[in-house]
Amino acid sequence: MKFCSECGNPVKNEVPKGDNRLRHVCTHCEIIHYQNPKIVAGTLPIFEGRILLCRRAIEPRLGYWTLPAGFMENQETTSEAALRETLEEAEATVELEGLYTVMNVPEVDQVHIFFRARLLDGNFGAGEETLEAKLFTPQEIPWDQISFPTVFQTLKHYISDHPLDYFPVHVKDILRDK
Amino acid sequence: MKFCSECGNPVKNEVPKGDNRLRHVCTHCEIIHYQNPKIVAGTLPIFEGRILLCRRAIEPRLGYWTLPAGFMENQETTSEAALRETLEEAEATVELEGLYTVMNVPEVDQVHIFFRARLLDGNFGAGEETLEAKLFTPQEIPWDQISFPTVFQTLKHYISDHPLDYFPVHVKDILRDK
Numbered sequence: 001m002k003f004c005s006e007c008g009n010p011v012k013n014e015v016p017k018g019d020n021r022l023r024h025v026c027t028h029c030e031i032i033h034y035q036n037p038k039i040v041a042g043t044l045p046i047f048e049g050r051i052l053l054c055r056r057a058i059e060p061r062l063g064y065w066t067l068p069a070g071f072m073e074n075q076e077t078t079s080e081a082a083l084r085e086t087l088e089e090a091e092a093t094v095e096l097e098g099l100y101t102v103m104n105v106p107e108v109d110q111v112h113i114f115f116r117a118r119l120l121d122g123n124f125g126a127g128e129e130t131l132e133a134k135l136f137t138p139q140e141i142p143w144d145q146i147s148f149p150t151v152f153q154t155l156k157h158y159i160s161d162h163p164l165d166y167f168p169v170h171v172k173d174i175l176r177d178k
Numbered sequence: 179m180k181f182c183s184e185c186g187n188p189v190k191n192e193v194p195k196g197d198n199r200l201r202h203v204c205t206h207c208e209i210i211h212y213q214n215p216k217i218v219a220g221t222l223p224i225f226e227g228r229i230l231l232c233r234r235a236i237e238p239r240l241g242y243w244t245l246p247a248g249f250m251e252n253q254e255t256t257s258e259a260a261l262r263e264t265l266e267e268a269e270a271t272v273e274l275e276g277l278y279t280v281m282n283v284p285e286v287d288q289v290h291i292f293f294r295a296r297l298l299d300g301n302f303g304a305g306e307e308t309l310e311a312k313l314f315t316p317q318e319i320p321w322d323q324i325s326f327p328t329v330f331q332t333l334k335h336y337i338s339d340h341p342l343d344y345f346p347v348h349v350k351d352i353l354r355d356k
Binding site: 011 | 179180181182183184185186187188189196199202211212213214215216217249250251252253254255256257258276277280282284285287289291306347349351
């Protein structure tokens with residue numbers, strides 16, 4: 001951020017009075033522009049014991065397999081965002097079966113939230129951001145071609161939890177290797 | 179948003195190509211400025227069967243009782259944000275005992291996330307944004323003076339779950355009365 005989105009004048013980096021972090025503050029109208037993490041919401045869609053994955057048609061991680069997910073929009077709930085992204089990316093209509101993973105990715109200022117979901121009719125397809133969508137048995141998951149750590153972890157949890165038919169909510173931090 | 183934060187020129191409201199929502203788009207550099215929901219993270223701190231509440235020293239809801247919580251910052255995890263807010267608002271050091279509520283408030287583009295927490299040493303105080311902090315037994319909770327619906331619901335869940343000593347994660351949407 002270089003300019004104030006309210007008045008168009010330059011911003012400076014400073015710690016406002018009573019605060020303890022550097023913020024973008026307008027040099028003219030003095031508005032403080034806070035920046036906060038974004039939520040990525042998605043689903044783990046299951047159909048007859050198989051998991052629906054999408055191969056990404058866009059960067060980052062073009063060509064890698066992912067769960068349908070994307071940035072939550074204003075005026076949405078996390079569930080609505082997850083359902084919308086599943087429809088957009090996998091052309092699939094699902095029924096949510098509960099919150100499943102909440103994963104912090106502080107390096108990129110994101111929190112990823114996945115819901116378990118039931119693919120209602122077995123229909124799916126490749127949305128605009130998807131090269132192909134496909135159902136995988138647990139044994140078929142292409143572990144070395146998974147898009148993001150949060151997708152990898154969500155899939156791993158499902159593989160562990162599924163035999164017990166017990167799916168607690170998993171909270172995890174994805175930290176950069178030191 | 180009236181001006182582009184990258185180049186300082188005016189923005190217009192339009193639906194970008196391939197998108198389906200109105201965005202702020204710069205009339206000069208054509209950058210699309212997305213806006214997304216913010217996360218509020220906090221704790222439900224317990225000490226010897228009592229719940230720590232803070233009376234708000236700031237608007238909105240000045241004078242009302244709340245759980246310690248606030249906006250998650252960039253480069254934080256949700257746990258770190260919850261611990262920081264608890265220290266700032268209630269001057270309390272807590273140990274998190276698990277994710278407890280995830281509540282969407284689409285009307286204000288927020289998601290509120292509360293963790294159950296154990297107040298470690300019984301010490302607490304009033305931070306800068308707090309008039310007073312106080313421990314309440316379940317019977318003493320001032321239900322008609324609670325700050326926000328998400329705090330109210332989190333407290334209600336705790337009162338219901340505590341006798342069973344079973345604390346599943348509760349996901350809820352707080353929707354405006356129609």
